[in-house]
Amino acid sequence: MATSNIEYQEALSYPLESYPLVACHECDAVYQRHDIPAGARANCTRCDNALYRNIPDSLDKSLALYISALVLMIIANVYPFLSIKTAGIFTENHVISGGYALYEFGMGELGIVVFLTSIVFPTLSIVGMLYLLMPLKFGHLPFAYGAVYRVVRACEPWSLLSVFMLGTLIAVVKLRGLATVSPGLGMFGFIGLLFVYSAARIRFDPEVIWQHSRVKQLRSTQIDSQAKVICCHTCGLIRPFSEHLHHCDRCRGKMHFRAIDSLERTSALLVSAALMLIPANLLPVMTIKMVGKGNPDTIISGIIHLFEGGLWGLAMIVLIASIVVPGLKLSAMSFLIYSVKNKSTWKPRDRTLLYRVTEVVGAWSMVDVFLVGLLSGLVQLGFLATVEPGLGVVFFGAAVILTMLAASSFDPRLIWDEAKDSKEITR
Ligand SMILES: [Zn+2]
Ligand SMILES: [Zn+2]
Structure with a gap:
């Protein structure tokens, strides 16, 4: 194949087989970063986690989507979200009303x-993303880019737009028969926001930021293939392991070989969550009064009423979100802690998958909280x-927040520390 002179000279300026290194965030295996085709994704061969992707025009596309998301966020919050009308009475609410009703x-x-x-x-x-992407569009790295990116990363798992929307749909079905429910402009904005925000996150490739940084990446020829390395959990920068390394050169995030006291913190959070689930199931979560009559409902009695009312689909969603998911999440996390404490070598790949699923589904239990807030604000x-x-x-x-914190404080790399396979640099 013909190679142009320029490409040939560039290739000669690096030592043979010198590639930047990349580490898997979930199992700590180290790879050499190669060019991959547009639209492709490189996965970890050990645990199947995504290592990096090649997203064409990531900067332009994600910037356009984040700008649209901001506009939709404003529409969703400024305009009325839902309105109900019955017997000549008309009320409407906003996205903020649910939280405000709980406060009241x-x-x-x-x-x-x-x-x-x-x-x-x-x-x-x-x-935060707009703060990062807009200057990058003009070729500049903004001030404190590492700190801003860390804030964005910390906010993402707690941005529960889709869970809020599910709570809204359940509220609409529950109100059927009681009143005429109409969506407002705010709700259309919110639905648009949901899609655009997800699309923006999918189109964004973090390399867009890091490729502007002058900090040199560690290359495969600079380190022995079995050397111990430490990887920044925020930006993925790799450095040779050192006890004295505390902060990442590139994003200034804290560097840990393993999350500190991960098992102890996760266990404490899980026990607290389990304790919270007892009053959560015994005490009433909501009282619906119609024409002055109505009894307080616990989570279970609310689900039974939905079944009795013939709303099977809804009853199943609430049952899964409020009973099955918290129960499975507590069991799965306890099992993972137990297996790591006992230095288990049993199916690390499956245990990593269990962790990944637990982390994703946990937030959906918040649907009950959103539902109660929405109904209390509207009805x-x-x-x-x-x-x-x-x-x-x-x-x-x-309980839901504590289990979410428990999942985020667990370090999945602990699952792989006892694994028998080699994790030396894969060539
Ligand atoms: Zn991996
Ligand atoms: Zn970093």
Whole structure:
């Protein structure tokens, strides 16, 4: 194959087989980063986690999508979200109303959580990305880019837009028969935001930021293939392992060989979550009063009422989100901790997959909290119908947050530390 002179000279300027190194975030295997075709993804051969992707025009596409997301975020929050009409009474709410209703009923802490996860964290992540991408479009790295990127990364798992939308759909079905429910412009904005925000995250390749950094990457010829390395969890920069290395040269994030006290912190959070689930299931989560009548509902009795009312699909969704997911999540995380403590070598790949699933599905339990908040904010129709949140929802919300924190404090690389296969640099 013909090679132009320029390409040939560039190739000669690097030592033979000198590639930047990349480490898998989930099992710590080290690879040489090769060029891959447009649209392709390089996966870890050990645990199947995505290592890096080649997204064509990532900067332009993700910038355009994040700008659209910001516009949609403003529309979703400024305009009315849902309105209900019954017997001549008309009320409407906004995205913020659910959190505010919980605050008004004396559940300020939970109200703040709803406010943060449905508005503040998604907005921070969108604005943070625009702060990074706009100067990059003109070839400049913005001030404190590493810190801003860390904030964006920290906000993303807590941006629960899709969970909020599921809560809204359940609320609409529940209100059917009681009143005429109409979506407002805010809801259309919110649905658009949901798609555009997900698309923006998928189109973004972090290399867009790091390729502008002057910090040199470690190359395969600079290190022995079996040498111990340490990888930055934020930007993926690799350095030879050293006890004295505390911060990443590139993004200034803290560098740990393994997350500090991961097992102890995860165990403590899991025990607290399990304790919170007891009052969460015993105390009422919501009281729906129709024409002055109605009894407080616990999570279980609410599900039974849905089954009795013939709303099977809805009952199954609430059953899975509020009983099955928290239960499975507690069991799965306890099993992972137990297996790591006992230095198990049993199927590390499957255990990593279990961890990945646990991390993703956990947030969907928040749907109950959003549902109670939305209904309490919207259904205040005097004598005709009212919805009041119960104390159980506070404990339930606390349990969901604690299990999410438990999953994020667990370091999946611990699963692989006892694995028998080699994790030396793969060529
Ligand atoms: Zn891996
Ligand atoms: Zn870094």
